[in-house]
Amino acid sequence: xxxxxKDRDIWYLIDMxxxxxxxxxxxEAKQLEEADEPTLRHIERSLQQPTDPITRVETDxxxxxxxxLNLADVCNLGCKYxxxxxxxxxxxxxxxxxMSFDTVKSVFQRTVKxxxxxxxxxxxxxxxxxxxxxxxxxxxxxxNEYCENHGIKPPLYTCVTxxxxxxxxxxxxxxxYFASVTISLDGEKEMNDLRRVFKxxxxxxxxRVVDTIHRxxxxxxxxxxxxxxxxxxxxxxxxLQEKHSASFxxxxxxxxxxxxxxxxxxxxSVHSPVETGFSACRKCRMRYGGADKCVLPMPYPKx
Numbered sequence: 001x002x003x004x005x006k007d008r009d010i011w012y013l014i015d016m017x018x019x020x021x022x023x024x025x026x027x028e029a030k031q032l033e034e035a036d037e038p039t040l041r042h043i044e045r046s047l048q049q050p051t052d053p054i055t056r057v058e059t060d061x062x063x064x065x066x067x068x069l070n071l072a073d074v075c076n077l078g079c080k081y082x083x084x085x086x087x088x089x090x091x092x093x094x095x096x097x098x099m100s101f102d103t104v105k106s107v108f109q110r111t112v113k114x115x116x117x118x119x120x121x122x123x124x125x126x127x128x129x130x131x132x133x134x135x136x137x138x139x140x141x142x143x144n145e146y147c148e149n150h151g152i153k154p155p156l157y158t159c160v161t162x163x164x165x166x167x168x169x170x171x172x173x174x175x176x177y178f179a180s181v182t183i184s185l186d187g188e189k190e191m192n193d194l195r196r197v198f199k200x201x202x203x204x205x206x207x208r209v210v211d212t213i214h215r216x217x218x219x220x221x222x223x224x225x226x227x228x229x230x231x232x233x234x235x236x237x238x239x240l241q242e243k244h245s246a247s248f249x250x251x252x253x254x255x256x257x258x259x260x261x262x263x264x265x266x267x268x269s270v271h272s273p274v275e276t277g278f279s280a281c282r283k284c285r286m287r288y289g290g291a292d293k294c295v296l297p298m299p300y301p302k303x
Contacts, residue, residue, distance in 0.1 A: 010023060011023065011024045011025065011026060011028070011029040012024070060117060062115055062116050062117040063115050063117040063118060063119070063120060064111050064114070064115040064118070064119045064120065065119075065120045065121065066119075066120060066121045066122075066123060067107075067108070067111055067119045067121070067122050067123070067155070068122075068123045068125050069099065069104060069107065069122060069123070069124055069125065069129075069139070070099065070125050070126060070127070070129075071098065071099045071124055071125070071126060071127070071129040071131075071132040071135060071136055072097060072098050072099070072126045072127040072128055072129055072131040072132045073097050073098075073126070073127050074097040074098070074126075074127045074128070074131055075126060075127045075128040075131070075162070075199075076128055076131065076162070076164060076165065076198065076199060077128070077162050077164065077196060077197065077198060077199065077205065078197055078198070078199045079195055079196045079197065080195045080197070081195055081230060081232065081264050097127075098131065098132045098135070099132060099135060100135065101135045101138045101139065101142075104135060104138070104139040104142070105139075105142055108122075108139075108142070108143050108146065109146070112146070112150065112152070116152075117152065118147060118152035118153055118154075118155065119143075119155040120155060120156065121155055121156045121157070121158060121179075122139075122140075122143065122155045122156070122157050122158070123158045123159070123160065124136055124139075124157070124158070124159040124160070125159075125160050126160070126161075128161060128162055128164075128165065129159055129160070129161060130159075130161055130165040130166065130170065131165065133165070133170065136159075137173060140157055140173075140177050143155065144177075156179040156180075157177055157178045157179060158178060158179055158180045158181065158182070159174075159178065159180075159181050159182070160182045160184075160228075161181065161182070161183055161184075162183070162184050162196070162205070162209070163183035163184065163185065163208070163209040163212050163213070164198070164205060164208045164209060164212070166212045166215075166216075168215065168219060171215060171216050171219045171221070172219065174216075174221075174222075174223050175219065175220065175221065175222040175223060176222075178223045179223060179224060180223055180224035180225070180226060181223055181224075181225055181226070182225075182226040182227075182228050182260075183209060183212070183213070183225070183226070183227055183228065184196070184227075184228045184229075184230070185206070185209050185210075185227050185228070185229060185251065185254075186229050186230050186231075186232075186235075186247065187229060187235065187245075187246070187247020187248065187250050187251055188206075188246045188247045188249075188250040189204060189206040189207070189250075191234060191235060191238070191246075191247050192205060192206040192209075192247075193205055193206050194234065195230075195232065210254065213225070213254050213255060213256065214255070216255075217255045221255075224257050224258075225255075225256040225257050226256065226257060226258045226259070226260055227251055227254065227256050227258070227259045227260070228259075228260045228262070229247070229251055229259060229260065229261050229262070230262055230263070230264050231261055231262065231263055231264065232264040233264070235247055
């Protein structure tokens, strides 16, 4: 999949498959709107990668920048667009669904042996990681103790969650130990609950998550809170009809620090050879209403 954007009157193309950044001319960008497949392939061959990198990231090879722990290959939601197969990642029902505390310990020990300066950030992921919250808490306390005993800086902790299982004790734990929490929420109640649903229940996911966010504030939230919104055709169609986005308003009115907006990933877009070319960019731009609406997943700042 490829994306186009303009910055300081320069047009750029990002190829998400190869993670390469190209500069393209204004006329080439314009041609993408109406070009046929042969023309698109010709443009692709003509691209030149910048000789100087836009950003150079210096990394310390003795430090692990981020360790992701997939605590649970299971989820209490059955989101209709879930790339992880409702949290199972395609595993059989008999497969081990939750990471053990012993595995957390051994993974962290092994990581510190490979990276003697320690770990920058530990991210708890899933499925839904809070279906294994006891191991999450044990893991944080263990990793802090391990770092103290070995004279290294403890990691920052973060969690990606659907937000439906967070109780007050979890909020207090996050306040004490976590740098950030990311909660998935796709906008207003009607739009969110169309695709984000509980398994075996018709209760509102939106209502549960919003209640959680307000309880975080009531308990004096100390961590950075991000909302992750997956934008579908339904959001775009409603915006084009109403010239207004109630979903963005609903998210923006919640007490959080940042909103990340990402497009829904369509299975046919991943596997179709046609979609891997410039036609993907053209169709994406058409879907989002014009050249300036086709954007990379990016934060929508609150402040």
